[in-house]
Amino acid sequence: MRLSLVGISHHVAPVELRERVALPLDRAASLARELGDAVCLSTCNRTEVYLAGEDEQRALSSLEELAGEPLRSVAYRMHDDAAAVHLFRVSAGLDSLIPGESEILGQVRAAYDAARPGPFLDRVFRQALSLGKRVRAETAIGESPASVPAAAAALAQQVFGDLTDRPVLLVGAGRVGELAAGSLSARGARIAYVANRSAEAAGRLAARFGGEPVGLDDVPARLGEVDVVLAATGSPAPLIRAADVPAARSRPLFFIDIAVPRDVEPAVGELDGCYLYDIDDLEAVVADTLAGRRAEAERAERLVALEAERFRAWRASLDVVPAIASLRAYAEEIRTRELAKLGTLGEGERRTLDAVTTQIVNKLLHLPTVRMKEAAAQANGAHLAQAVRHLFGLEERKDGA
Amino acid sequence: MAEALFWPALLGYGEAALAYASPRFSRLGTWGVRGGWLAQTALLGLQAARADGFPWSSWAGSLNLFVWLLVSTYLIWGCQPRFRLLGLTVMPLVVALFVAARVGGGTVAAGRPRYGNLFLVLHVGLVLAAFAGFTLAAGLAALYLALERRLRRRAADILRLRLPSLVTLERLTARTIGISWPLLTAGLVAGVVRLRERGGGVDALMAATIAAWAVYAAFLALRPAGPRAAHLALAGFAFVILARVALAGSHF
Numbered sequence: 110m111r112l113s114l115v116g117i118s119h120h121v122a123p124v125e126l127r128e129r130v131a132l133p134l135d136r137a138a139s140l141a142r143e144l145g146d147a148v149c150l151s152t153c154n155r156t157e158v159y160l161a162g163e164d165e166q167r168a169l170s171s172l173e174e175l176a177g178e179p180l181r182s183v184a185y186r187m188h189d190d191a192a193a194v195h196l197f198r199v200s201a202g203l204d205s206l207i208p209g210e211s212e213i214l215g216q217v218r219a220a221y222d223a224a225r226p227g228p229f230l231d232r233v234f235r236q237a238l239s240l241g242k243r244v245r246a247e248t249a250i251g252e253s254p255a256s257v258p259a260a261a262a263a264l265a266q267q268v269f270g271d272l273t274d275r276p277v278l279l280v281g282a283g284r285v286g287e288l289a290a291g292s293l294s295a296r297g298a299r300i301a302y303v304a305n306r307s308a309e310a311a312g313r314l315a316a317r318f319g320g321e322p323v324g325l326d327d328v329p330a331r332l333g334e335v336d337v338v339l340a341a342t343g344s345p346a347p348l349i350r351a352a353d354v355p356a357a358r359s360r361p362l363f364f365i366d367i368a369v370p371r372d373v374e375p376a377v378g379e380l381d382g383c384y385l386y387d388i389d390d391l392e393a394v395v396a397d398t399l400a401g402r403r404a405e406a407e408r409a410e411r412l413v414a415l416e417a418e419r420f421r422a423w424r425a426s427l428d429v430v431p432a433i434a435s436l437r438a439y440a441e442e443i444r445t446r447e448l449a450k451l452g453t454l455g456e457g458e459r460r461t462l463d464a465v466t467t468q469i470v471n472k473l474l475h476l477p478t479v480r481m482k483e484a485a486a487q488a489n490g491a492h493l494a495q496a497v498r499h500l501f502g503l504e505e506r507k508d509g510a
Numbered sequence: 511m512a513e514a515l516f517w518p519a520l521l522g523y524g525e526a527a528l529a530y531a532s533p534r535f536s537r538l539g540t541w542g543v544r545g546g547w548l549a550q551t552a553l554l555g556l557q558a559a560r561a562d563g564f565p566w567s568s569w570a571g572s573l574n575l576f577v578w579l580l581v582s583t584y585l586i587w588g589c590q591p592r593f594r595l596l597g598l599t600v601m602p603l604v605v606a607l608f609v610a611a612r613v614g615g616g617t618v619a620a621g622r623p624r625y626g627n628l629f630l631v632l633h634v635g636l637v638l639a640a641f642a643g644f645t646l647a648a649g650l651a652a653l654y655l656a657l658e659r660r661l662r663r664r665a666a667d668i669l670r671l672r673l674p675s676l677v678t679l680e681r682l683t684a685r686t687i688g689i690s691w692p693l694l695t696a697g698l699v700a701g702v703v704r705l706r707e708r709g710g711g712v713d714a715l716m717a718a719t720i721a722a723w724a725v726y727a728a729f730l731a732l733r734p735a736g737p738r739a740a741h742l743a744l745a746g747f748a749f750v751i752l753a754r755v756a757l758a759g760s761h762f
Contacts, residue, residue, distance in 0.1 A: 249533070253669050263669055268661065270675030359735050361676060382736050384661045393666035401670050 110229045113165040114192035116157030119206055121183045130156040130175045138223035144168050148224040152216050154206055161229040193233055193420045197413045200241035208406045209250030214241040240416045250405035253398030258292035260394045261365040265337050268363045273297035278335040282310035286341030294318055304328050329353035339365045340372035351376040358382050425485040432494035433478050435503040440470045515553035516617045522546025527601035530594050539597055540589040547581045554578055570614025572634055577608045579642035592674045599649045629704055636697030641750050643690025647683050648747035651740035654679040658737055683743050691726045715753050722749035
């Protein structure tokens with residue numbers, strides 16, 4: 110069985126092209142069904158069709174139809190081991206824009222579930238999904254944040270641990286602040302207040318997060334009620350000064366200042382129990398964690414290599430398994446035919462003869478079976494399987510049948 | 511046989527002390543702690559079976575028991591990946607104290623003890639269990655201060671260390687002290703009762719232990735927060751170390 114892959118990804122195709130070829134899950138599944146035994150993986154960064162022994166040209170034509178232009182110059186085609194290794198790397202997050210991002214594993218699973226492929230692709234995809242989980246369990250590739258909002262949320266967790274119901278004061282109702290607040294909210298934090306110069310924008314964002322809109326003048330009064338302050342306004346001067354921060358606090362107060370110019374006076378970071386990260390600090394954290402991800406990616410690549418070796422051995426075994434099965438069937442056929450020639454025998458004698466001849470056949474075939482499996486693991490299984498078919502006339506029997 | 515069990519225990523603890531240095535091998539470290547603890551448990555079991563009474567009445571014997579209590583306390587939750595650096599602070603101390611216990615003859619099958627069973631179980635057992643808790647609390651406090659410093663310095667690699675959160679470290683430190691202090695109090699009461707029955711004065715180790723008790727009592731009464739709490743926990747631990755290591759010979 111031949112494994113083929115046709116696709117485009119962020120490595121080779123611009124976003125204008127990728128978005129034309131990107132398919133929702135149901136359409137990707139129906140495309141896979143149209144193509145036969147196939148799985149179509151379509152995300153914002155890639156659209157790939159994996160095929161088991163099907164016509165890859167048809168798959169490419171389908172993608173070109175979606176793109177409305179020829180894809181020959183940007184589409185990649187891979188086969189067998191190379192295609193499998195590519196799928197393994199995709200599942201492990203190693204082929205992603207941000208190495209180690211975890212969303213892709215869910216997308217591979219969804220594509221596989223929706224396509225319900227045949228046994229060959231089923232085995233390859235289950236192996237890829239299992240590898241994806243293993244990479245995330247055994248390496249730290251997906252643990253560190255890869256963006257400023259994610260880093261801000263991860264740092265808040267480093268201070269408070271579980272963020273569930275931790276009150277947050279969002280200062281500024283712009284897009285950047287909204288993204289960072291979303292990241293905190295996704296981890297369970299409660300956006301308690303949204304302070305902004307425009308009451309309308311504050312109200313809109315507060316409604317989205319279930320918080321209370323307040324004016325910028327109210328910010329100092331709210332500092333005593335929250336654990337995290339997220340500042341992201343376009344104010345030309347600091348809005349939060351050291352003098353605004355309540356002195357007596359039993360809990361830490363974490364300031365995330367992603368505004369330029371800064372919204373929080375640097376002296377705030379010197380206060381007892383106060384921790385302040387500005388945009389430069391957050392970007393340094395992201396740069397460091399991305400470097401860490403790259404180091405972890407090397408470990409993940411080693412796991413991919415191990416899995417690729419297993420895939421190769423399994424695929425090679427597919428060449429010898431039919432030969433072994435034919436040889437055993439042939440031997441069994443001879444055995445039963447010869448036993449039938451003995452005519453009438455007592456039940457006890459027949460059972461004894463049956464057991465003895467079965468033993469003889471098993472013992473004779475044991476070593477050839479083992480040797481063929483060994484040869485499969487060493488990549489010359491197909492040649493040996495061919496030799497066995499030739500020596501025992503298995504091909505003629507199959508043709509005759 | 512008891513002697514022979516010292517080596518696998520030391521091997522396990524030593525392996526853990528080294529393995530915790532790298533996040534990649536921290537899982538091996540955890541297995542080292544577990545293996546070492548099982549071997550030491552067997553060692554203590556054999557010592558108990560062969561002794562005619564409480565077998566850890568010498569300073570070295572009590573050090574052996576203290577190491578076991580410390581590792582037992584650590585095993586409750588310290589083996590989690592996020593507490594790897596706690597293992598890095600606790601396990602080298604465990605190795606050093608365990609070796610000291612052996613050098614002092616605390617890992618051999620004990621002979622006849624100098625004290626009665628009940629008193630020793632109450633006094634030595636409770637005090638050592640409390641000291642083990644305080645040692646762990648000191649490790650947590652040290653981790654807290656290290657993390658707090660990095661947060662304040664805005665270290666770029668702060669998320670790479672994979673430490674427990676600041677709030678978790680503070681809470682665990684306070685909780686460990688909260689559990690250990692009543693044990694120390696009960697152990698001291700047992701000691702005072704015996705002192706009154708048999709007479710005798712207060713030695714240097716007793717004074718250091720009472721000082722530790724007072725510091726931890728202040729910790730629980732004042733409920734300090736942040737770095738102040740961590741510093742107070744470490745101040746109490748200084749008296750624990752003084753009592754456990756420097757002055758142990760003056761008491762036994």
